[in-house]
Amino acid sequence: MKIYKNSRGKWEFKTRAGVKPDGSVRWVKRSFKTKKEAEKAYMELMSEVHKGTYVTPSKLLYQDFIEQWFETKQHSINIQTKRVYRGHIDKQIKPLLGQMKLANIKPVHVQNFINELVSSGLSPATIRKIHRIVSMSFDYAVKIKELPDNPAKYVILPKNTKREMKVWSKEEVEKFLKEVKSSRYYIAFHLALTTGMRQGEILGLRWKDIDFENKTLTVRQTLAHNKKEFLNGGKTSNAVRKIDLFDDTIKELKAHRKVILAEKLKKGDKYQDFDLVVCTSNGTPTSQANIKRVMDNAIKRSNVPKIRFHDLRHTHATHLLEKGENVKVVAERLGHSKSSFTMDVYSHVTPSMQKEMVTRLQQYFQFG
Template identity: 50%
Template sequence: MNIGEGIANTPIIYSLYQRCLNFETKKEAEKALTALLNEVNEGTYIEPSKQTYREYMDAWLKSKEHDLSVQTLKAYMSYLKTHIIPNLGRLPLATITPLHIQGFISSLRSKGLSETTTKRIFNVVNASLNSAVKLELIKKNPASLIEKPKVAAKETTVWTVKEISLFLEYSKSSPYYTAFLLAVTTGMRQGEVLGLQWRDVDFENECLYIRQTLTHDGKGFKEGAKSKAGNRSIGLDAFTVSALKQQRKTIVANKLKYGSAYGEYDLVACTNKGKPINPRNLLRTFDNIIKKASLPKIRFHDLRHTHASLMLQQGENIKLISERLGHSSVKITLDTYSHVLPNMQKEASNRLAQQLFNS
């Protein structure tokens, strides 16, 4: 009996059978058709989308407008226009294979793009295809079946306690002192520091809440943190609480001084007129203070790494540190600060030996 016998009057099944005729051997065709028949019988069959990848990406990006920061959205649009659409845009969404994705990655590398940029572009494609699976436009994500671009972890440079103290001493006269102090004592990200509002500082319980961030270009705010885990509370030490109270007095004085010209953003770290601090000005001042104090050159973000590393070195609970940093899992914290762990293990071994043999 012919494999197509008895199914010609079933349009979907017959079309699947027709598609199977493209296989090189009858055995391959029969195997594929059996799998497709099972999908139909089990109700898991997904009719292939007729959209091109370009059409799908236009709709997908529009759906992400409210979820992404302005900066991220700009980056996505640039990747789309320059790299993704010219390569994959013309292909029907349902026909994209792992081979297409692998070829796309190879083409990015042949352009001389860094592995970091290549990975970022791949992540956009991968995320869009994951959404297509959830929307039942395709059955599987072809990008999930290839070896993903890998970026070697960069070694982070952190300061010692002595270097931090010297930096804070030199930055006391800076209008950005509060921002620098918060970065050091809380491990907050730059956008979180510059977006912090007074309503989110709890003096009574000596903690603050991350509920808003300033965008990278300094032109707007984004509700919430970088991720769901980023919406968190962070305990404050007595020194930082005292510094924040002093900053609040300075702001009250500036409000009286500038009157209606004072910006009502309720920001903790802000300009004299209450407006958001321009991230470029913050980083320029940060670099200048480092030079004046003759300190090892680090990035502003490395203040966050310094905070975490020092807390690990003093034996704080890894879960607590992970929560302070707003990591979605302890694994991220461990992977990021694995360079600190060997010394901690040695110190832990010495402490145990001290108890065992010198008691």
């Protein structure tokens, strides 16, 4: 191999870089503005060849590659996650990175991409989700020898600011439930506040999932955001769980079941029976928009702080932890995979728990 000046005045080298799958020699030819650049590139290339890390530059555009990756990835994720990925790929990733060749994407390009997302006003949490999709696709490219390394590993992401958690006091919970008692969706709010279930889990709950004798329910399916599909299992593997119910909850469920059975009898063949606990008067799945409308109106009438439906789950967990319930038990009830995650989410409760723990230990040991 020698570095030489070609007819166009550029410095060039041509060298062997291994063997192709068919057994023929793989040649690499590159040209540069200066001799120094050519020498440096040649040494880097030879180092990769000797280490076995050299990858032939892909001619694929990134927009075509990420489609190939998504085709493979979609079989291992649920429907809702698939829709989220699809949306970010089409709306942010392909428009900003898609026209680049996969082999040409460097950390600086990914950093510029992240900076564009920040400038567009997307939240840090959303940007981190988009970065994760891009990074997973590059990991796959490395795995199948399309890239030597993942360029998304080296970028600086915006700080993920935690959204302030809002929870209701015992008195506020009671005021809200009293106000929403007459609604057909009362049972949805009651379940959220007494079990900590996610909204999709509540809207997908069936009567056959409830064991009235043992006072438990089992989370086995969730209602997708589009209100058209039920997803088997939960948000995660830990989300499929059994939850013990309060006596009051059993009482409310039995009363609610009588209402549903009466509607079913009245509608006859027009009733669409999905066996749902929370449903419309025709038996069909309930939309989150309807739940939100009822909740917002009840909040105004009861004059309690405005919170999201998901904050009812936070309210349930916060009260359990404040009452000294074991973190592991709370994590299992919520369907969290790790107790450490529960403690991180509910870190606002930790100071009071620490003080109560010290008080209990002092009383136990009776120092002095």
